[in-house]
Amino acid sequence: MAEIETWVEEVLFRGRPANGPGSELPPRLYVVMGVQREEASLIDPTQTEWKRQLTDPMTMTQARERFGYSPSGLVELINDQAFAEVERLTAQLAQQVQRADAAEAALTELSAEIEAIKARLAEIEEAKAGQTVAEGE
Structure with missing residues (x-):
């Protein structure tokens, strides 16, 4: 069985004008889902590759019917993705701070060496100068 991953690609709110064509339609929240499947390669059937696609904008009812996500489940999925990104960025920032600290320590060490050489x-x-004066006497 092929592995399938889904994610929330986009959430959008579509309002409606106060009057004119389409004014009778209520404003709605839509969601675009991403779907990723691991499928057999067309070139080498013994290998697999990931295929990605995006859905068309769906209403919350359509998302529930197609993917099983309730509106609160979609919000939870969005939060999970957002927190995972925050954790990734925090770890990346921590690595950059460590590199900056190491560079600062190396700079301090080099500055001390330069001062010693000076x-x-x-x-x-x-x-x-003392030798020159002594030779001149």
Whole structure:
């Protein structure tokens, strides 16, 4: 049996004008679902590949009939997806902070090395100046 995944691709609200064509229709909330299936490859039937498609905009009733999601189930699915994205971005940010901290520590270490080299150069220049004065006497 092929594995199937579904997700909420888009939620949209369609209002209606106060009068004129279509004004008798009530405003509605629509949902576009994404469907992903693992299917046998047409090139190599021993391999599988993922096929994706999007539904046309559906009413909540159509989404329930086709996918089994109630309006509250759709909201829960949206929240799950949103929280998963927040967790992914938080982990990515934590990695970037770790890299920045490591870079800052390396910069501090290099700055200390540069200061030590500058101090050693100053000592050499001072010793060289003292030697020149001693030779000139």
